[in-house]
Amino acid sequence: MTEISNQIPHKKIGVAVIYNETGKILIDKRLEKGLLGGLWEFPGGKIEANETVESCIKREIIEEIGIEIEVEEHLISIEHTYSHFKVTLIVHYCRYLGGEPQPIECQEIRWVTLDEIETFPFPKANTQIIEVLKKNKRV
């Protein structure tokens, strides 16, 4: 009997919900080309071998946005299967410390309120993150 392999890539991603001193959250717009192009997201990226989630998040935010943050408590972890890959998003609250946000690896960056966030298109996996953020209202 032949077994058909249904293995698809599985990415583990450290994700930052960064709050500033006025209680706004930083979101960025993904590049148009590529997976989930043009959608908004919370900045973050792949956890490398021998890296903690916290150090991944801190590194990705410097690389992608050019700002300093403090990685705080874990908010939620979500596993989601898209058509050609699976992601585990490990989401932490983060505090903005300093630096001017720059769209180094994205098209645009905005600081938004939780109410405004719903007007931006996000990937499917983000629905749960936004729900939980609203429930746990911070600041």
Ligand SMILES: Nc1nc2c([nH]c(=O)n2[C@H]2C[C@H](O)[C@@H](COP(=O)(O)OP(=O)(O)OP(=O)(O)O)O2)c(=O)[nH]1
């Ligand atoms: N950073 C981030 N990624 C998200 C969110 N929601 C969501 O589905 N993702 C997905 C999109 C990507 O597949 C993956 C993030 O990984 P990434 O930014 O390092 O990967 P990528 O697809 O841009 O690039 P690649 O290196 O895999 O080619 O997680 C989110 O809110 N933030």
Ligand SMILES: [Mg+2]
């Ligand atoms: Mg990324």
